[in-house]
Amino acid sequence: ENLQRTIDNDVSTAVLNFKAAISTMDYQKQNMVLAETVYNxxxxxxxxxxxxxxEITSAQTDLITAQTNYxxxxxxxxxxxxxxxxxxxKL
Structure with a gap:
């Protein structure tokens, strides 16, 4: 029973972490697209x-930062x- 609870907690934590990571990735992609627009x-x-x-150097730096963050x-x-x-x- 304790083992099952531990497994359930691990799965729940992994699901939350994955959802948060996907959300962050989506946000960073939008940020990168915006930085590309500003640079262009x-x-x-x-x-x-x-x-x-x-201005162009600053925009280029911001774009590189956004790409790195993504x-x-x-x-x-x-x-x-x-x-x-x-x-x-599964692994």
Whole structure:
């Protein structure tokens, strides 16, 4: 009975962690898309002479950060899925 409770708790925790990881991944993907849009608009402004080098550098840095955050969130979601599969005995 204690073992079953422990297993149930592990599965519940794994499910919650997986859902949270998916939510974070979705948020980071949206953030990355927004950063790409901002970068592209900033690049266009720079190309026509209305934007500064500082603006494009900042937008590029923000885009790289957003891409990195998305990749990290994707990795976390994969790990959470593996943890869930372990908890339910699939691995």
């Amino acid at each position: 608009q900033t690049k266009k402004k720079f190309e026509i002479g209305t934007g500064s080098n500082t 990749i990290n969130a994707l990795y976390s979601a994969i790990i959470a899925k593996v943890d869930y599969q372990k908890a339910i005995g």
